[in-house]
Amino acid sequence: DQQVKQNSPSLSVQEGRISILNCDYTNSMFDYFLWYKKYPAEGPTFLISISSIKDKNEDGRFTVFLNKSAKHLSLHIVPSQPGDSAVYFCAADYMGRRALTFGSGTRLQVQP
């Protein structure tokens, strides 16, 4: 039973355009959501997070949107750069357990 789903295994966008990565969850207890980026041979790197009391959080080129009623979140990267090419994981937690439930990842390719 996958509680966090990333239904798009891959995404390709042109440099300078917007990248939108999507994530759905089923567990209503989740109250904290995170996005991680992973390059080959490295561990996941924290990108941005959002608490369930908010619907939007911005950090530079990265914005995460949370729609609690739809149990959906998305990561927007604007503008996309070739260095953003990596696998992006959505993760969720609740009650500050720090026991993350991850999606299966989306491979983003930004074309120069």
Added chain:
Amino acid sequence: ETGVTQSPTHLIKTRGQQVTLRCSSQSGHNTVSWYQQALGQGPQFIFQYYREEENGRGNFPPRFSGLQFPNYSSELNVNALELDDSALYLCASSGGQKVNEQFFGPGTRLTVL
């Protein structure tokens, strides 16, 4: 400030053997979590250690066990290895000022033949 380190980088074992993986947490972090990432999947939570005690466990059998030491470094032990244990094992530390953020090490790639 040093990041999370893991050793070894790669490991090859045969079915039935035992393995120990090691993790040094980031300076100032008192919580270590271990994850298993199978090929093509996201990381799966194995267990977490906080101040040397197990503080939560995912859906993994008892042959997966761990330790945390007074300096907050940690070990993951897997007994009676099975072919399906082949995966990338990731360690993450947390507990600094940004309590909810976990910082991951580069992982140990375990292959079971």
